[in-house]
Amino acid sequence: MSYTRVPLGKEFFIKSHELLFDQGVSDLEINIQKWDDVPCFFNAGAKSSIPFDIFAASFYLISRYEEYLPHVRDVHERFNPEQSLAYKYRFLEKPVVDIWAMKFKEYLLERFPEYEFPDRKFDYISTIDVDNAYAYKYKSFVRSAGGFITDFFRLKLRGLWDRLMVLLRLRKDPYNVFDKILSLSSTHKIKTIFFFLIADYTTFDTNVSASKNKFRLLIKHIADYAMVGLHPSYFTMKNSSMLKKENERLESITNIPTTRSRQHFLRFSLPETYQNLIDLEIEEDYSMGYASHVGFRASTCTPFYFYDLDFEIQTPLKIFPFALMDTTLNDYMGLTPKQSLGRIKDLYKEVIKVQGTFVTLFHNESVSGYLRWRGWQRVYETMLKMIAPLDD
Structure with a gap:
């Protein structure tokens, strides 16, 4: 040859x-x-x-x-x-x-008929981004008060009532579906990774403060049953010191080295963002996909090592491309839950044909089925049944 x-x-x-x-x-x-x-x-x-x-x-x-x-x-x-x-x-x-x-x-x-090729096997990885661990709980007084006022003036009576019920501890926070996700993961025997946003508050980073003990306990609890990764905040795309700070923050909570990452808003710039992740000894990145379109950004469903064209070297950072994201289907494409399942099935079939790795991106918010995610609580569950059917 x-x-x-x-x-x-x-x-x-x-x-x-x-x-x-x-x-x-x-x-x-x-x-x-x-x-x-x-x-x-x-x-x-x-x-x-x-x-x-x-x-x-x-x-x-x-x-x-x-x-x-x-x-x-x-x-x-x-x-x-x-x-x-x-x-x-x-x-x-x-x-x-x-x-x-x-x-x-x-x-x-x-x-070369005598040559033996190793067999490829289909793999599935479910990834969950935790941009907002809770809809109403554990927010500061200023944020909670602001939420009440906003809901009141915008006549969002459902949100107003739910916020009150949750803060009075009469109802569970709607975004707190972590035990449900862990249960589905265990039932279907699938690999699940949670990416936690633990940034300082900004317009684009609105999670609960990482100083809140209940939030820290949640991350520790998840880390006992599933893999946990860093969800670097909006402004870390080119800010290496901020990225380092957030990485150290997550490691101080989990007490284990951070090896997995996915950029918030999928904001990354090549090669700078990946170079910064490599400097922090991050081993795997899950940002390779588009926010506005489903599909394969790198035209592959096989994890690969990032090649840095600036330095002309293959790096130790392994890229796991994802095929679809819940917000792409719901917000950008405007699909119903039923239509979304159809698109998920089409992409899943494409990956099955080549025995690749199917990576999906959901948020705890969509799995909750709350407000704009109404009807979506079953999409995640139905998708898992399709990909990892239970043995009879």
Whole structure:
């Protein structure tokens, strides 16, 4: 087998594109073609055993090469998915790198039938972001009073009444569904990770204060039964000292090193944010996805090690791309719970086809089914039954 500009003889030949031999980042001309019915690019010509440079194309998508190029950011300074190759050519909801790899394997088996490939196994990881551990409890007097006044003037009588009942300890806080999530996790035997926002209060970071003992006890309780990760706050995208402070705060609560992370609002900038996580010895990041669209931001459903194009090195930070988020389906796409389950099923099928890793992102708020999440309490449960059906 050879990977070069011209074949040496009659070997299994893949014509190489210059990308993997270059350094730095440049604006590449990309023309989309089809490999059977799958989109691909970096045409390799007739002599190549497959019609495109599968290695360069995979590297381009997984390294997020296009996010290093000049681009317009959204209101939260995030890479806009509508500028991505996957969105423009309508393969965002397909893990094309994994699809290419499976097809490549078939071609190799035809040529080298005696070679044994290791089997891939489907994996599922449920991730829960805890932006607001409680709807009403354990907030400061100023925040609670402000909430009462806001609900009163906006005529939100349901919120006004519920807040009163919860603060008088006559009703459980609606967002406190952690035992339910843990129970479902245990029942369906699924890997679940909780990402806790423990930032100082800002417009975008509105969780209970990490100084509250009840909140700290909740995090410790969760850590006894599931994996816990850091949910770095809105302004940590380029602020390494703030990121370090929040990481130390979580470690002081759990008494274990923090190894997992997901950026709040999915705000990250390549490569700076990931470089800062690596400096803190974070091993896994779960931010790779879009807020406004479901699908595969890096065109893969397989965890991979972040390649830093600035330093031209593979780093020890493992990226776990997620396929969907509850707020994307409900807020950005405006889907009903039933329609959302349909989209979840479609994405799940795509991952099953390539025996990849299916990562979902829900919040305790959506699992509660409270207010704007009415009807969503069953979406999470139904999804788990679909992905991890119980043995009869």
